[in-house]
Amino acid sequence: MRPTVHDIAAAAGVSLATVDRVLNQRAGVRTVTREKVEQAIERIGYVRDVAAANLAKSRVYPLVFILPSGDNSFMRGLEEQVRAAIGRSAVERTDITVVTVPAFNVEALVAALDEARAGSPAGVAVVAIDSPDVIAAVDRLRADRIPVVTLVSDLAGSKRDHFAGVDNIAAGRTAASLMGRFLGGRSGPVAVLAGSMLVRDHRERLDGFRTVMAEHFSGHALLPVIEGQDDPALVERLVGQALAASPEIAGIYSLGAGNRGLIAALKRRVNAAPVCVIAHELTQHTRAALNDGLIDVVLNQDAGHEVRSAIRVLKAKADGVAVIGAQERIRLDIFLKDNLPFEQDSNQMPAEGRQD
Amino acid sequence: MRPTVHDIAAAAGVSLATVDRVLNQRAGVRTVTREKVEQAIERIGYVRDVAAANLAKSRVYPLVFILPSGDNSFMRGLEEQVRAAIGRSAVERTDITVVTVPAFNVEALVAALDEARAGSPAGVAVVAIDSPDVIAAVDRLRADRIPVVTLVSDLAGSKRDHFAGVDNIAAGRTAASLMGRFLGGRSGPVAVLAGSMLVRDHRERLDGFRTVMAEHFSGHALLPVIEGQDDPALVERLVGQALAASPEIAGIYSLGAGNRGLIAALKRRVNAAPVCVIAHELTQHTRAALNDGLIDVVLNQDAGHEVRSAIRVLKAKADGVAVIGAQERIRLDIFLKDNLPFEQDSNQMPAEGRQD
């Protein structure tokens, strides 16, 4: 049987009330007594029963998720996953608010962070923009002891507790490695398509990609980066221009969003040499393009995992409790046509999960 | 506020005791009354507070994990992950027993399954061998209403509740796709190294690999499958012979274990043409070989995820509760040198997880 607070009291030779004062860091305990209790806890190996504690506290975790608005498929998928988590809030004791702010807009994001802070939630998850103002806003939250998790794009230099997203430098390196090998003997330059250099994830992917291309595949020149602002229409226009200007392009690495535009531009090409295309994020568009052979590789981060991980971490931080490190590492999925998972409605409960 | 059992009682106009009888399917409630209560539950949207229920029940989940013995690195890693889970058992209310049986030994596995059954645990997780006797043993467990999850290798045709492992056909297809593209223009046959055709995961990987090679890369002949019994010494000998017999080999797909032997055989080659090597499972050996350029790709399944998923599913099945489907899908990791995760001791708690 697992030891309880009563066992601590007996082992330390004090009353239950004193144990409670020590456990919940309440005032009114002499240092000697406190140490006696702490030693007893150590000795008998007491671990607080979090479920019972939460029950007694009627604990709920008010959380705020701040996401970019707009019709970026990946971000909408992310939002959908947050809403799925809201559906589980009764079970998970969460009370989640979703706030959306215009993409790449520092001011709006700072305002949203400060507003979240005013509500003093148990934690905040945010898709960060890399800017000193945002860092300051995040640090204000931390100063109020509100845990913060960055989602998808990290915020280096801030005091955020955790980053729930993939290693974007590794993602860029992987893209380059696959690109170089898939191109094999073929020659020709490689184009890079990004959203904006304002967000850290895009910058990091580019860095990783450039490094490996230069190191191992220097035969392929890199064309100047195309910044498409994650906007399909703009992307389509810019990629069309690039393909027209350099018909000998051998590969395209799309490290941001707006892939609908890329796919449209690729479809318009006729009788042209094959291009190796590597893109990010598995959406209905990239999935279809992968199946059609228009895209060769999709690098993906599982939005559902990221959201669930962010929630677990925020709850743990709010309780000052440990986290299973390996479980919270978000992995980079590499999808070829051959290992595409079956499409599934993320809100749908699996048949196997029904009550007997 | 979330509705409780008291609210059901009030809404249905019955007593708490009756509600309890309905909720816990105890006898002594007329059908009409039962329906009245069920409707009330539906109407007010009651969800059982699992934490409180478990507390009241002092519920623990005795689970049995049955794994192959031997020095297969992946299986030992799996066992380590189970032991890590045992370390969390106080928090997770589990009581896990690990049983190891000789690999590829149907009789021993059946005996272990029957012994587990005798202890009437809350669930059993098993690395299955594909055999009618094993199917029968699993179905005996299910007949006793003991949930069964197959781990790593599935057991088609059995009544197992769930499979915690990767899609091995997709894994084989992916291996072939990468192999074909990495070989690019190069010619030469491809060798396949398996452990045993007794286990379903190996057969499925082979099927997937053959299909895609035949479909898209028929220029590369497939040499007869080498069965190395997952034994490094045997593998080294057989691969050495194969390389000597067919020096023009362009690629090797190792779909089983015993990769230490493969790596040793590769290292012994000098002044030979490059061979594209794709192997399964990230262990210290394959990791080193990947870094050294001896192996090009490692396909991996995360043992920690599989174990945690198996536990979650078994607990959920034992409680007759739904599971988040997407969370329990075990993904195929594709590792190149460039996206290798940092090595980390799986038992080690991350610094960030410590108490403040």
Added chain:
DNA sequence: AATTTTCTGATTTACGTACATCAAATTTTC
């Protein structure tokens, strides 16, 4: 209509922790 059987209600205790109150004991301060 009387009896047996089956259902339902009322009530209590328990799970492990949190939190509050009040009295009693111990220290500290002057």
Added chain:
DNA sequence: GAAAATTTGATGTACGTAAATCAGAAAATT
């Protein structure tokens, strides 16, 4: 050494559910 301040103990209630007991009501059987 007495008064004041601090520390500790004893006790009870609460969280939401499980499970048990026993009395009483309703239904089914004779």
